[in-house]
Amino acid sequence: MPKGTFNNLAIEKQEKIMRTAIDEFLNKGYQKGNIGSIAKNAGIAKGSIYQYFENKKELFLFCISWASKILLKKYGNFSGFKEKKMNLFDYIYESAEATWFQLKEERELIIFIQNTFIGKYGSITEEATKNMIEVSNNYTLNLIKDGKKQGYIRDDIDDDLILMFMTGASLKIKEYLFKKNNALGMNILDEEYEEYKKHSKAMIELLKNGMGAK
Incomplete structure (x- = not known):
């Protein structure tokens, strides 16, 4: 800090x-x-x-936390689903196209996060990834609690278990996409939107069917 x-x-x-x-x-x-x-x-x-x-290490690690928080603040606001009276999962999917093109406005931050995930920063990668996960977990836990209140997330499963499921699934899919694009000499934002949409849908269906209220 x-x-x-x-x-x-x-x-x-x-x-x-x-x-x-x-x-x-x-x-x-x-x-x-x-x-x-x-x-x-x-x-x-x-x-x-x-x-x-x-020192430089503290600056770098704070860059990771700062970038993560900026992206969540700018593009992780899903409050609109309440106004539309939609299930959060469906709202995220419907908003995917707008979010995708908005993210391109923060290209450097996205690529910085991507490079951290795929280990481009060497020995500091593990600690940097931990910082990202901490920021994401705080945000996700609030979504879970709100989801239970709104009735679209199952209330018979402990919050921390749902968090583990969401974080694990999300990290693995991100890692897969980042590494796939890196192997092709691209970054995640060079991917075609339809490809991104396909992976988004699969991710949301996984979350919705695994923890969504019936």
């Missing part, structure tokens, strides 16, 4: 530093990513980075 001095910065300045750091790690990797270059491109002194973060 960053120091309090970072949290005291204006949101716009925090974002500038984060996006600059992600761009550096994305293009040069974790080992070759340079704190000096990040500071220069962010328009701040190199020493300022160390006022905000203990």
Whole structure:
């Protein structure tokens, strides 16, 4: 986690530093990513980075958490299904096309997350993936609790067991898609929408039939 001095910065300045750091790690990797270059491109002194973060590792791990939270905040808002009085699973599928094209607006963040999943950042991969899962778990657990209240998720299964099922299924499908595209020399956002839609439907059906209320 960053120091309090970072949290005291204006949101716009925090974002500038984060996006600059992600761009550096994305293009040069974790080992070759340079704190000096990040500071220069962010328009701040190199020493300022160390006022905000203990070291490069802490900065990198916070980049992972920050990127995950930004993507969930911008594209993980499924509150609209309540207004439409739809089952959450059906709403996610119906919204898939809009979400897909919206995600392309954050191409760098998506590729950064993808590269973490497929192990491009070497020794720090395991810890970085753990950070992503923690962010995702907090978000997913809230969806589960809300789903039980709304009656579209079974209430006879413990929240943590449902979370394990959702997380496990989601991670494996993401890993499959990321590795498949990487093997083809592409990233996940280069995939055709129809292919993405097919995998989305399979994922949603798995979740809906496995834990959805009958």
